[in-house]
Amino acid sequence: MKPAPFEYHAPETIHEVCGLLAEHGDEAKVLAGGQSLVPMLALRLTRFEHLVDVNRVAALSGFGRENGTLVVRACTRQRVMERDAAIAAAVPLLAQATPLIGHFQIRNRGTVGGSLAHADPASEYPAVAVALGAELELASPGGAVRRLTADDFFVGTWTTAAEPDELLVAARFPVWPARSGFAIEEVARRHGDFALAGVACAITDGRAGIALFGVGSTPVRARDAEEAWLAGAGAAEVAESAVRDLDPPADVHATASTRTRIARHLVERAVTRAQEGQRVAG
Amino acid sequence: MTTSTAGRFVGQSVKRREDPRLLTGHGRYVDDVVLPGMLHCTFVRSDVARGRIIRVDTEAAAALDGVTAVLTAADLNPHAGNMQPTLLLTTPGAPLRPLADGDVRFVGEPIVLIVASSRYVAEDAADLVEVEIDSDPAVxxxxxxxxxxxxxxxxxxxxxxxxxxxxxxxxxxxxxxxxxxxxxxxxxxxxxTPVPMETRGVVVEYEPSVGELHAWMSTQNPHEAKQAMSRVTGVPAHLVRVEGHDVGGGFGQKFFTPREEMTVALAARRLGRTLKWIEDRRENLIASxxxxxxxxxxxxxxxxxxxxxxxxxxxxxxxxxxxxxxxxxxxxxxxxxxxxxxxxxxxxxxxxxxxxxxxxxxxxxxxxxxxxxxxxxxxxxxxxxxxxxxxxxxxxxxIPTAELPYTLPTGLPLDMVSPSETLEQAAEIIGYDAFRSEQRRLFAEEGRLVGIGLGLYVEPSTGMMDPMGTETAVVRVNPNGQVTVALGTGAHGQGIETTMAQVVAEELGIDYEDVTIVQGDSAVTAYGRGTGGSGTAVIAGNSCRNACAVVRAKAIEIAAHLMEAAPDDLEIADAQIAVRGTPTRSVAWTEVARIAHLETARLPEGMEVGLEATATFKAPPFSWSNACHACTVEIDRATGVVSILRYVVSEDCGVMINPMIVEGQVAGGVVQGIGGTLYEHFVYDDDGNPLTTTFMDYLLPTTTEVPTIEYGHVETPSPTPGGHKGMGEGGAIGSPPAIFNAVADALALVGATIDRTPLTPDTILGAITTDA
Incomplete structure (x- = not known):
């Protein structure tokens, strides 16, 4: 469990990071919190000739409000999402989701952008991003910046629409209206494990978001269920709709049918909670 | 029968003297051993469960900078002696070999041993070894x-x-x-699988000019390791020394010397180099x-x-x-x-x-x-x-206490146990009857599934099989009166340095702080059984008692001579040897120790100089302990998740040396039972490929899965001198069925049944679907 040799880079600007990515292409990988990448390297499940450590890039750290959007820069630690009252006020779902990620030691080191860019289908942030309609901001070597919706960003297991020389620099979470309700629910074998199934959801007047995780190769947006929810369907009906076309993976932790059953139950519970939250907020 | 119940030290929850160093990161584990010129090993292992080895190409690996040797079966196996981990308790059968030769028989079987300047380089070299295996259907x-x-x-x-x-x-x-x-x-x-926090590992130094083989090893049993290394390497046993300092858990996995340790020792002997192999977690999961x-x-x-x-x-x-x-x-x-x-x-x-x-x-x-x-x-x-x-x-x-001794239908004699009392005590503590009423109400009114389960057992820590039943203690009083005790044990979490010091201090009437336990080194301790099989309290404890009796008698004889008193009139208390009833007529323990070593002219005529004794204890065939586990659980019907609500253990291990350590041992076993019943599962696919090779997939219980454990104690002394019984394993014996029964009890409310573990959401939801 020792990684293969690699060259280590510690750039200090986004420009330098993109330059290194452009220079080394597929042989380079961005190192942020390292909570997924480092074990994979140690197990030699993956190897890269170049690791580009972005922890010293000041411009990748911190968060702020831009009009109706919470902009979280990519290298901001997960613990900030968990603890900062401004996050809970702007995007309550982020604050609710964060304690479900691993353990506090992991969240002290893990980053928001790292989790999104790693795109593990069972992780929480990608589903939160999809449920809320977030956008991901990517920088490329020439200085150009493009934004992708979360729906378009997540392509498959550990795969995103980012080009090899692009760097995820920020996630832009829309601040939903005051009269909104949010909930995230998951079942994991133990606290802190990747979810067997989970769901993040949000509701406000005229808009609903439901994204399941752990049940597909990407976060699974349940559009029919969103529509049913907006149309006034009950939680059980919304849940039934959300899992109708699910085709979850099977592994040593749960069969596909177990995941589907759990997912249906969680959607029902989350939708109920979010509605209650909306009622209280209103 | 003498017992030391309620003594100054025996029976007290003395804080473990091991803990300050272990909890502040100052333990000395095998990976902390760093020697000059030491090289690092890794194994290339089979990724096929059963098949014929067609080709092993080591050329590229051997050419890598920093690689000293790339050893295959042809290099090592012909030089290996007997690979049996022990000659005493082994079953004939599996043809043991250092490295796979001609075929492989499980995924993880070592094929090549690489020796390099660092573990990193060794693993780089391992990547360069080409192994071609024609796989056959596996069993x-x-x-x-x-x-x-x-x-x-x-x-x-x-x-x-x-x-x-x-x-x-x-x-x-x-x-x-x-x-x-x-x-x-x-x-x-x-x-x-046991999953000790410290994986296995060994450092082996072989100096050809001296002919000595010196190993540092994460082991429960340094003396058997010494014998095994002698057999496999051909170095005579008196020239082999095995040391194990702190050992981060073993649970049986480190009781006998496994294949990799022996293979590394053989390689060190062949190469004349100092080698280190530290098992990594993946190896521990797939191949320990x-x-x-x-x-x-x-x-x-x-x-x-x-x-x-x-x-x-x-x-x-x-x-x-x-x-x-x-x-x-x-x-x-x-x-x-x-x-x-x-x-x-x-x-x-x-x-x-x-x-x-x-x-x-x-x-x-x-x-x-x-x-x-x-x-x-x-x-x-x-x-x-x-x-x-x-x-x-x-x-x-x-079996009612009144009907003991009781002969089991298989012929084993059961005695000095209290299953009935522990059953009642556990039921009382957990509030069995009240829980039954609450269970019915929760199901009737809220549809909730809660259940209660019991696990009742008797545990024979046995002295039947050599070498498991004997231990030798050397109790040595230093000239200043402080005592060094050498034991053949290999503690790996039991707190033996604390408990055995309690026993010796009690027996000698001196202060606990003046007793030190030395163990885990074959060169400075007498041959011993190692630590395992719930044997230390009874077997090592009583060997200490026997040695203390000799030392004590001699100290009293010296004091009697000095005071011109009759030995029978003297007693030792608080490090003073005094005439019974006349505490003013006394001589200090330290004075006796000093005279025994340094003023030998004052000793009784003809008495041997010094103050020490070596004594053994041979355990009776069985020292039965017993316990009853009781737990309550709730099942989430929608998700199949099991939560433990309460957990109670009522145990009888006879006279407790240290109640805090007894409860710690019980807790450790219960946690392993919780893990084993609900989470831990080593999975192979149909072809024998392991699917749970990291802690992402092999799930250990953590603090969030473990409830507060409540204890009850019943004390039925064993017939051995201290009245102790074996108790190290029991927590892991009683817990799995208690949890299973509680889950089965909850599922019975909806007519569902289970017949296997682990009790995962798949198992629970499957049961509810099938039966309900």
Missing amino acids: IDVEHALDDGVPIVHPELGTNLGAEMVFPISPELEAVLAGDNVVRRIFRQHRH NHARADVAECTFALDGDGRLLGTYIDHIEDAGAFPVGATGGAGALVGLLFTGPYKCALASLRTRSVWTNTCGRGAYRGPWMFETVAREQMVDAAARAMGMDPLDWRRRNV
């Missing part, structure tokens, strides 16, 4: 491993049956098994001996009132390919102990140990514990079948 399903046409794991043996014990079925048993109330169930216990993996068909014959008339158990244990030490044969105890703490006149059994192309079986905290798992799960099944509450069934069938 993975133990229940079909004896079928016709199934491949043979060890072609040399011609059968997959490793060991078998069969008791004939008497006509009387046959008659009751044909009676009206016969309950028959098949229970399956899944494979899991596994455990559990049992299946049995169990039969209870009962009378109309639910009284047990006779039992039959047909048990198969999965031995894997290369079992270690006593297992792959310990299955016999499963059958012999199956009726446990219950009255039963008739019993018979068949137990078989079967080879498969999987990681070998080894000892794990209560290696035969399936007897309790199978029996206690049967008890609940039988009670349910008879319409009885499981607690009432146990009350009706448990």
